[in-house]
Structures are given as C-alpha cells and as structure tokens.
Amino acid sequence: MSEPLRKEIKSALNKVSQAFAALGDFTTFSALSIATIIKKPSAGTMIPICFRVGVQSVPVVAITGMFIGMVMAIQVFSQFQSLGMATQIGQIINVSVIKELGPVLAATMLAGRIGSSMAAELATMRVTEQVDALICLGVNPLHYLVLPRVLACVLLIPILTVLANFMGVFGGSMVCTEIFKVDPYHYWQNSRGHIQIWDLSVGLIKPIFFGAAISLISCHRGMNSRAGAEGVGKAATSAFVWSFMSILVLDFFLALFFNNLHQAIWPDNSIKTFGPK
C-alpha cells in the first residue's frame, strides 16, 4: 500500500473515531442530564425557563403556523380548482399541516429561537466560570441548568405545536374561504373526514422528541463551548445546525416507525376519523 493512501485511510479512520467519540460524549451527557430527574427541579428555576420557552415563543409559532397554512392554500388552490375540486382543498392543507409541516416547522423555529439562545447562554456561563462557580457551591450544573431546559422543551414544544397546527388550519381556511371564495360549509365538511385521531396523536408525539433533541443538543453545545466570543458564537450556530438536522432525521425515522406501527395495529387500514368517511 502506498504511503499517501495509507495517510488518507489513517485520516479517514481518525475522523470516524472522532465522530464516534463525539456521539458517545453527547449520549453520556444526555443520559447524565436526564438521570438528574430523580431530584425534582425547583419551581424557581423551572418557571422563568418555561416562560421563555413557552409564553415568549407564542407569537413566533403562531405567525409561522398561520403563514404555513396560508402559503399552502395559495400553492394548491389553482390545481384543485382546475380539477373542479376546490371544496376539497381543506383536507390537503389540514393533513399536511397537522402531520408534517406544523410539527417540523414549529420545531425548526423553536430550534432557532430557543436552542440558539440556550446554547449562547450556557456557553457564556461556561466561559465566564459561572458553571465552575455552581460546582464549587455544590450544585450539579446538569440538574440546575440542563434538566429544567429539557423539561421545558419536552413539555411545551408539543403545546406550541398544537398552536402552530391550529393557526395553520385557520390561516389556510381564511385564504380559501375569504380570498378564493370557497364555500365554508363544504370546505369544513370535506376537511373533517380526513383528519385521523392517529394523525393528531403522531403530530403531538413527534414534538416531544423534537423538544428533547433541541434542548439536549443546544445544552451540550453550550456546556462544551470554547472560550471567547468566537466560542460562544460557534456554540449558538452549531446548536441550531445540529438541532435542525436532528429534527429532519428524527422526523424521517418517526414517520417510518409510526407508519409501520399503524400497519401493525390496523392491517386493513381501518382508521378512526373525526367525521364521516
């Protein structure tokens, strides 16, 4: 084997081993953080974080959700109208928003808004020795800093997703009925039959995983930040990039898993819906 080839192989193996080491580090960090749940976090630490994650994200999530529905309506209306199916447009908007676009885009917005801010905050605490100060005061930083953020995201991102879904459905219906003058009665009647309880449940379960991924990745990036302003900036950027990628990867695997589960439970595809089939 030639020397340059040997060097290339060695460098590739090094990169693979570094990637595994980073994955191992993140897994250990996540496990240790979640394990601290045996001691309940105090209300004093939970409430401000829940306020920032939940209440302060409402406008961003509501606007994002509403515009997703509105844009969907504009994009699909002409095709449906040309087929003479304008009154059927609600079902495609609602199913798309509730099953995919609402959870994924709400999580993406929250990764940008909350994830980056968490990473920057923890990175600043790290480089200004506030994390060391916590340890010196006998407090586990994973319990005090990471666990409340994880819990807040896991509990509140699903609720924010419901809001995004609602606003998406509302935005889509407003564009169809007010701008494109689709008859509201037929619009809602045709929409009802196609939203399954299963879809709603999956749409609520997925954000739990997205919330856990966003918070754990962001906290991990922040707690392992390098020194200086550059280190803090990089932590915030990489928190968003990795959170976004993990949302898409998780979305794929969760969709695959839930589809298989659905097939296993209802092989004949008999499904419960809110309205007449």
Place this chain on the structure above:
Amino acid sequence: MDSSSSNPNFLSLQNAGMAFNGVDILRNINFNIPKGQTLVVIGESGCGKTVLLKLLISLLQASTGKVLFDGQDWCALDEKRTNEQRLRFGFLFQGAALFDSLTVFDNVAFGLRAHSNYNEKEIEKLVLMRVKEVGMKESVLEKKPAELSGGMKKRIGLARALILKPEVMLYDEPTTGLDPIMTDVINDLILQTRKNMPVTSIVVTHEMRTVHKVADRVIMFYPLARLKPNEPQLIFDGTTDELFKTPDLRVQQFIHGEAKERTLESENHEHRDEIS
C-alpha cells in the same frame, strides 16, 4: 499567624501534573499547605496558577500524581463525597463569576438555599451580614451583576464564597483590573476574612502589594515552555522576606517587573523567524 502545627498537610500535591491536549501546564508539583496558612502563588501568565487552584478544589483532575485535601485523595472520592468536600471551600473567581440571571441577593443566598434549612428571613439576615462585611450597602441587593463595577463584583463574589463559612478560601487574581484603592480594599478583606474565621487561604496574584500584605508564604511557578525537561517548575518557596532577598534572577525579574531580557529574547526570535 502560623497554625501549621494543627495539620501540616491540610492540602497537599504529590507529583501532581496537568496537561491539556498533550501540552503540559503543570509538571511534578510537590508541596503541602498547612491549615490556617495564607499561601500566595505568583508567576507569569500561563504558568498554571489558575489550573493549580482548580486542581485543589477538584474542578480539574490531575493528569498525573495526587491532590489531597485533609488527607483524602480527590480521585478516591465518589460524587457525593466530592461535593461535600467542595463545600468546605470558597472560591473567588477572577471575574467574580456571579450568576447573571440572579440578583445580588440571590447570588449571595445561593449556597444557603441549596445547602441549609434556614427560612427566607434567616437567609435574608445572613446575606445582609455578609454583604455588610464586604463593605457593601443594602441597596445593592436588588441589582443585577451587570449593574455592578469590577470591585463591587469581586466583593459580592467574596460574600457569596464566604456565606457557607468555608475552611479554605481560593482567590484567583482577586485584584486584577482594579484601581489601587480597590486593590487595597480587597487585600484588607482577605486579611479580615482570615481574622474573622479560621480559614486557609490560597491567593493567586501578580500584584506585589497583595504579596506584601497578605502572604505567610509565597511560591512561584515558572512556565514549562522555558524550562528544560528536568528543571523544577516551582522555582521559589519561602516567606515574603526571603522572596525579595532570593538571588534567583527569574524571581527578581518577576517581582521587579523587568521585561528587558524577555523583550530582547522575543525580538531575537522574531529576527530569526524573519531570516528563516
């Protein structure tokens, strides 16, 4: 001042070394700190003084050798016991490291809320007492750390470190970036702390006035990058009087702030770089 007879090896480093990414920062460090002593650590920036403090409280684990506190090796302790031992320390960080999101009151009360059964009224009383001890007014309690000056932050950092009545106080460059008056105030607070409670102090500093004022004993580190492989990194260990009388040129250069040879040295390096 010397109460070393009670426990001469209260804190102890045995062949301790520390490396980051394969680069040695500390190498084969050996010394003991008796209970009640005020030890001042001096040395150039980057010679490992802050790393030493972090080894003493087990914020960092020694790469080689042992760090012992009260006869116990930090590495041999489980997490619970390590935390218990850490609570016997107070640490005044270089930038004070006050928690940005909390008020001054909450910062000082933090340790009490986490580790005591005092009610809020008792905590308030204790916090007020500590804040007054460090020469601050009650009106500062509702402020956020961002609203404080450098000297005020250091004093609040000291109040927070002292709230749990530590047996060992670690000061990381407590007077860096402060004006001469505030430097003197902080030095007085270090002395006052030792007077008020039986505390062992380790002070990392560049400030010769601090050395003069607070030290029972002084040690000096030298950067490993300028030492030969077998040369000891601890180049001085003695009293303040001995420090000023030592014939070691490296020590004299440091205490008198003479950069002449160092500047020439770096100019020669630059010249060589240009030629190459």
